Amino acid sequence: MTHAGRTITVGSAPSRAILTAALVTIVILILANLVVSNVVTTSGDQLRMLLARKQNLIDQNAYLRKEITGLRALRTIETKALSLGFTSTTETLSITSEHQVAMRGDE
Amino acid sequence: MNDTRVKVTSLFLTLGFVLVIFRLLYWQVIAGEELRALGESQYRQTYEIHAKRGEIRTSDGFPLATNQTTHLIFAYKPNLTKQADEIARALAPILAPSLSLQEETTQSAILANSRVNEAYEQLYAKLSRNDVVWIPLDRNASADQKKAIDDLGFDGVGTEASYIRDYPEATMASRLLGFVGNDSAGNPQGYFGLEGFYDLELQGRPGVLRHETDASGRPILIGNYEEIEAKDGRDIILHLNRAIQWIVEKRLKEGLTKYGAASGDVVVMEPKTGAVLAMASLPAYDPLHYSASNQDSYSNPVISETYEPGSTFKILVMAAALDTDAVTPETRCRSCDGPVNIGGYTIRTWNNQYHPDADMREVIQYSDNVGMVFVAQQLGVDRLYEYLTRFGMDGKTGIDLEEETDSILRPSDEWKPIDLATAAFGQGVAITGMQMVRAVAAMANGGVLMKPHVVSRVEGVSPITITPSSTRRVVREETANIMKEMMVNAVENGEAKWAKPKGITVAGKTGTAQIPVAGHYDEEKTITSFVGFAPADDPKFVMLVRLREPESSPWGSETAAPLWFTISEDILEYYGVPRQ
Numbered sequence: 025m026t027h028a029g030r031t032i033t034v035g036s037a038p039s040r041a042i043l044t045a046a047l048v049t050i051v052i053l054i055l056a057n058l059v060v061s062n063v064v065t066t067s068g069d070q071l072r073m074l075l076a077r078k079q080n081l082i083d084q085n086a087y088l089r090k091e092i093t094g095l096r097a098l099r100t101i102e103t104k105a106l107s108l109g110f111t112s113t114t115e116t117l118s119i120t121s122e123h124q125v126a127m128r129g130d131e
Numbered sequence: 132m133n134d135t136r137v138k139v140t141s142l143f144l145t146l147g148f149v150l151v152i153f154r155l156l157y158w159q160v161i162a163g164e165e166l167r168a169l170g171e172s173q174y175r176q177t178y179e180i181h182a183k184r185g186e187i188r189t190s191d192g193f194p195l196a197t198n199q200t201t202h203l204i205f206a207y208k209p210n211l212t213k214q215a216d217e218i219a220r221a222l223a224p225i226l227a228p229s230l231s232l233q234e235e236t237t238q239s240a241i242l243a244n245s246r247v248n249e250a251y252e253q254l255y256a257k258l259s260r261n262d263v264v265w266i267p268l269d270r271n272a273s274a275d276q277k278k279a280i281d282d283l284g285f286d287g288v289g290t291e292a293s294y295i296r297d298y299p300e301a302t303m304a305s306r307l308l309g310f311v312g313n314d315s316a317g318n319p320q321g322y323f324g325l326e327g328f329y330d331l332e333l334q335g336r337p338g339v340l341r342h343e344t345d346a347s348g349r350p351i352l353i354g355n356y357e358e359i360e361a362k363d364g365r366d367i368i369l370h371l372n373r374a375i376q377w378i379v380e381k382r383l384k385e386g387l388t389k390y391g392a393a394s395g396d397v398v399v400m401e402p403k404t405g406a407v408l409a410m411a412s413l414p415a416y417d418p419l420h421y422s423a424s425n426q427d428s429y430s431n432p433v434i435s436e437t438y439e440p441g442s443t444f445k446i447l448v449m450a451a452a453l454d455t456d457a458v459t460p461e462t463r464c465r466s467c468d469g470p471v472n473i474g475g476y477t478i479r480t481w482n483n484q485y486h487p488d489a490d491m492r493e494v495i496q497y498s499d500n501v502g503m504v505f506v507a508q509q510l511g512v513d514r515l516y517e518y519l520t521r522f523g524m525d526g527k528t529g530i531d532l533e534e535e536t537d538s539i540l541r542p543s544d545e546w547k548p549i550d551l552a553t554a555a556f557g558q559g560v561a562i563t564g565m566q567m568v569r570a571v572a573a574m575a576n577g578g579v580l581m582k583p584h585v586v587s588r589v590e591g592v593s594p595i596t597i598t599p600s601s602t603r604r605v606v607r608e609e610t611a612n613i614m615k616e617m618m619v620n621a622v623e624n625g626e627a628k629w630a631k632p633k634g635i636t637v638a639g640k641t642g643t644a645q646i647p648v649a650g651h652y653d654e655e656k657t658i659t660s661f662v663g664f665a666p667a668d669d670p671k672f673v674m675l676v677r678l679r680e681p682e683s684s685p686w687g688s689e690t691a692a693p694l695w696f697t698i699s700e701d702i703l704e705y706y707g708v709p710r711q
Contacts, residue, residue, distance in 0.1 A: 068345060079292075083274060086200050093194060093299040098377045116700075118634070118709035 175355070176344050181293050182335030185364030187308060187325055189373040190587065196308055196326070196418070199297035202277040202290050204269040206258060210287035215258035218285060223251035225279045226269050230254070271295060302415045304376055306431045307585070309533065310418040323429050325367065325585065327533035332589050335364035365591035370406035370584070375399055375672075378701040379409040383676075386694040387413055391682030396564055397698065398433050399674045402572040402664060404599035405581030407530075408672060434528075434535040437561035438677070441644030441687070442481075442498045443662045444557025447570055448507055449495060450614045451518030454606040457509040460613055463488045464502045471501050474549040478504055481643065481686075495617045496625050498641065500556040507555035515551065516543035521605040522570040523580060524562055530583045531597075538562050557644060558652075568675040570605075571662045574618070575638070575670040578611035579604050619667050627661070627692035632700050634710025638670075639663020639695065641687035646680075656680045659687035661695040671706055674699065 094100060158166065187196040204226065211218070227243075227250040257266050270293070272280070277290045296311045309324030321330035338361030379397045387395050399409040412432050416424035430436075452458045468487035470479045480500050486493060494502030507515060519525065525540040538561055541550075553559035565583060573580040580602045589595040606614075618638035622631055627641050642660040645652035659681055664673040674695060681690040703710075 065345075083200060090197075090199065090297070090299075093197065096193060097299045097301075098303075098373065099301060113704065116704055116710070 174343055175341055178340045179291075180338035180340055180358075180361040182337045182361040183294055183363040184296070184311065184319065184335065185329075185333040185591075186366045187333075188366060188368050189371045189376070190369060191373055192368070193299070193373055195298065195300055195304060195369075195371075195373075197297050197299065198294040200274070201270070201293050201295045202272040202274065203267060203293050204272050204277070204280055205289055205291065206266045206268055207287045207289060208264045208266065211258075212286040215255055218288065219251050219254040219258055221283055221285070222254050222268065222280065222288075223247050225276050226250050226254065226272065229269055229271050229273070229276065296419065298418055300373075302417050303373075303380060304371065304410065305415045305418045306412045306428070307371075307410045307532070308418060310421040310429070312421070323533055324431055325369075325532065328531055329367050329586065329589070332367060332591075333364040336362040338362070365589050367586050368588045368590065370401070370404075370408060370587045371410070372408045374705055375702055376409040376411065378705065379698055380411045380413070380415075382694065382698045382701065383411055383413050386676075386678065386690075386697075389683070390678060390690040390694070392678040392690070393680040394432070395676070395678045395694075396433050397674065397676050398564055398568050399672050399698075399702070400568055400572055400583060402575035402581070402670050402673045405569070405572070405583045406587065406599065407583060407585045410585070430534045431532060433564040433675075434530060434532055435563070437536055437538050437563055438658050439560065439644040439647065440557040440562055440567055440660065441642035441658070442557055443567060443571075443640050443642035443660055443675075443687075444560065444562075445495060445498065445503050445555070446574065446614060446618065446640050446662075447519065447522050447524075448503060448510070448515065448555050449491065449617065450574065450606050450610055451515055452506045452510045453491075453613055454518070454610040455510065455514050457511075457514070458491055458506055460491045460617070462491055462509075464490075464494060464499070464505045466505050467494070467499060467502045469501075471504055471552075473504070473552045474547060476549050476552075478552055492617050492620050495640070496621045498556075498621070498625065503555035504552045507551050512543050512546045512551050515554065516540065516546070518605070519554075519560075521580070521603065522573065523566055523602065524560070524570070528563075528565050528569050528583050529602075530565055531585050535565070536563055538566065557642060564675050564677055567660075567662055568673055571664065571675075572673040573605050574611050574614045575664040575673050576611075577608045578606040615667055618663060622663065626686070626688035627696075630688075630693035630696050632696050632710075635665055635696075635699065635703060636667040636711070637663055637665045637696070637699065638667040639665075639692075641692050643685065643687045655685070657685040659685070659689075659691040661687055661691040663695065665699050665703060666708060671708065672699075672702060674702075 183198055186194045186198070188194050204222075206218070224247050227246045230250040230253055254268060257268055260266060268288075269276075272290070280288065280290060298305075298308075307324050309322055309326035309328075311319050311321050311326055314320040319334065321327045321333060326333065339357075339359045341355070341357040343355050379399060383395050383397050386392070394412070394414060396412045397409065398407065398411075400407055410431070410433055414428065416428045421429065449458075453460070464486075465488075467485060467489050469485050470477050472478075478500055481498060484497075485501065486497055486499060489497065489499060489502055491502075491506070493499070494506065510518075519540060524538070527535045527537050529535075540560065546554075550559055569580065569583050582600045582602050584597055584599075586597055588597060615638050618640055619636060621641075622628065622637045622639050625641065627639075631637060639661055640663060642658075642662070644658050644660075645654075646656045646658060647653075648656075658677060658679050660675060660677040662673070662675045664670040676691045676695040676698065678691050678694070684690055
């Protein structure tokens, strides 16, 4: 372009390149955003499934713990012991460090 | 003409703009908050994350009180698309097992129908309410019930996971544990015992989860997501020994039947630390169904009920007299040859037999009321009062349980000679069982009074270990040893000697006290007790057995003492202490 015999340059080669690169980047980012959004947004079901599995494992853990606790309860052990024929102690024999009468002669 | 048209048009346009601006002002400013909230409720879901209540565990780590996952079934009326009748009919067969009050004892079809009808009526009544929008239908639904309700797919009927208390050992130590009910806002709250005392530590803090959802209610991953994590309650670990608690409850139950007592309590404590190893009161209640029991049974009588201790109190009076040198073990009673008259009241021995010139060991051995009056007179009101205060008879023991009674001694200047005389043999003073066992534990601990405690540590992010703490020295070590000898002698040669097992050295004292009723003592009803420790030379435990209104005999030596010995045999066997 000339004006009054002088040449005016509108936009040099480097600035055009920068502009072009920025536009391309923006387009790529928009496309990437669209792709990621589409992929991630539809993962709600997967997330819900994972949460359900997590809850299921927590529930199973709680159930098993309850079972174990129930088996360790003294009332359960007593019932089981009685059914197996165990009875209460009727006589307790204490063994002391003192030698038995029959062995004292050897000392 | 044209000018007029322009003006009119301008006027209408201006008015239109003003209307639009006012409307915008209304939507944006006046109703802005409400509309924002309404919008958020459509695309944002909020869940409360329930905090798990801390467990209460015995010293071996076994949970006496734990949590069970349960489900809350609720209806949100604005979202209901079906009629109350239709929903109630569909839900009743599913929720009948948890809603019906009728016991599931038989499988008959008639009973099953009756339970479903009962559930239907309850559900229909709830769903027909117009004063609320959110209605809890069942708070204790099982996982199967929840699934069945989810499968129905009713709009407006939802479920939410929650926790309820579970007690693997059923009613064990129930009056020590307390129970979990609801406060006025419907939130879980601990009442009585440990649940009440440690409620803040146990309850935790609920969390909140908010996230954006799509039109179908599915969470959006890149949407806003906020979570305030729930902080679970802290577990508390007790000194309570499960095996000893089991022994105590089993033997106490047998004892109540054998002696025909209305109720009974046993407390076992470690004398050197003040740690409570077992604490049982029968009859007990089921903490899971506490509302089905009488409210009088909720409190723990060992700490909440005062009683006149009777002859067990003689240990403290004699210890005070020995410690102040008012008497020595060899001092002879100068007034033990018959009943004594004080202020117009005649005081006799329990069996109306008298032992002239009995020394102090014999006074304790015979449980001689007249001899104890002599001891109290040598001691005097002021010194007795001072020692009773030292023994912790005036005020709470400070045990970590909720409903401890603050038993207070009358000021010493109000004591008359008859008050001093009756206090000498444990009548006219009211104390708790915990106060008595703690005071006797001081004798087993060389004269040092320990603070009793049930919890050994609180677990969590910053665990707390509760270390044993001595309150004060109450008597000299020498006095404690003399009292120990006197108590051993009382067991070996006293009224309860017939019940004492061979090979065990026990220091103890029987007690029989009449029950005050409307200004006088009941002629027949008594509270019998036995307090002591074993083995006497190296005490593993100190224990109080107390029976209320035994029918087989009114005497402690024939009821509480044999029960004490039976329990002590089991405990010593459990500890592996050999018999001599």
